[in-house]
Amino acid sequence: MGTKRLVMDEDAIRRVLYRLSHEITEENKGVDGLMLVGIRTRGVPLAKRLAAMIKEQEKVELPVGILDITFYRDDLTLISPQPVVRSTEIPGRVTDRKIVLVDDVLYTGRTIRAALDALMDLGRPRAIKLAVLIDRGHRQLPIRADYVGKTITTSAGETVQVLLKETDGEDLIYIEEMSSPKMDPPPFPCAGEAEERGEE
């Protein structure tokens, strides 16, 4: 692998999430009707951390849902074998709720497009907002985040690696240059870089 550039360490990630948790409660004027929904894989621990921080501030435990967007990916016919599908677990109904989608990296926007479709199939939320830890640009769809931890400039030849304690044993975000292009780069990487790192 190529050179690595640090984007955020453990403390930086904690501070950024703390700010995001405040932005979410401030903009929604409290937590009424809110639900956090993490996109698998690394959006899930992030949503849970945000919920824990909001609980400290507001003394209210927000419901946290888990969304698997695999069935909604737009690149399924371009890859093989099929990506692993896991369960979607939404506590209660999404209809009339204000939902904050949580993901680690916002890149092409295709994951979020899939997540929006997946959520809409479960009901009719009152509103959906998007919170991401990293916005790395290179959007291929008209999608933007409402709450952004950090915006960084990247080139398409770089990957943004997000490591979280819950999934990877440590909190760390870095940019890595791909020394050689991957064997078969998907033309439309739908899932974030973290997803591409693979969970298997």
Place this chain on the structure above:
Amino acid sequence: MRFSRRCLLGLEDLTAEEIEEILETAVPCKEIIQREVKKLPTLRGWTVATLFYEPSTRTRNSFELAAKWLGADTVNVTIATSSVQKGENFIDTAKTIQALGADFIVLRHSMAGAPWLLARTVDCRVINAGDGAHEHPTQALLDLFTLKERFSSLAGLKVVIVGDIMHSRVAKSNIYGLLKLGATVRVTGPPSLIPPGIERLGVQVVNDLREAVQDADVINVLRIQLERQEKGLFPSLREYARLYGINREVLRIAPRDLVIMHPGPTNLGVEITEEAASDPRSVITTQVTNGVAVRMALLYLMSGGGKSGELLS
């Protein structure tokens, strides 16, 4: 190894890992089918054809719903109303279905091996939905899934299969699958319906049902194929019911938490009494629901690599 097959012909040639992957994929599929709106965009633009040379309610409808809920279109070819009645042969029928644009053909046929012939004849992905007395892999997969839901691991599980083992494709596929996942399998039934040498597959033969169920975790009750009674393989239905039927008395001998399975359709009063079939320990209706989940998982996993499969290794 990740699942990347274009055809599912039987469980005999699947690895334990491939079976596990299908079962794990069926978990999120089951969540989908419990939703109010059961519809995914995953297989939009795909066409799944069912070609059934033998009658079926569960299997065919379950495949059709699985395909539809994944977003595919379906076409059902039933032999009674098809050109087969005008003398069209199997291969021509298959080629016609391919020419109509089917991406998957789900085949049930009375001849063992018909799905292999089909897989060699057409470019479509092929799923065996029962071939003669040979295999019925998706039935076994849904049985395995139902057991995994209950026991989480099949290792060491004691499963009794009772009935006409000789003519049962359900029994064979179950035996292959259960053994691969580490269960122990005991078969029981009239000696004339137990194929000689079946022990070589790794199963135990116990002639007495009551002895077989004593310490069993699961009993899978096969349908007695009434049409075979004329062939004199067992003396009478009444005797069969007395010796091998699952009833209150058998359930008293068996462990209290025995799981009762039946692939359906049941001949109530023959291989199982109505009371036993509707016992709280019976998972017969769960099996039907799980059949859709498992078939969705399979269609999803087999659709990898694009329609023409150019990305498949």
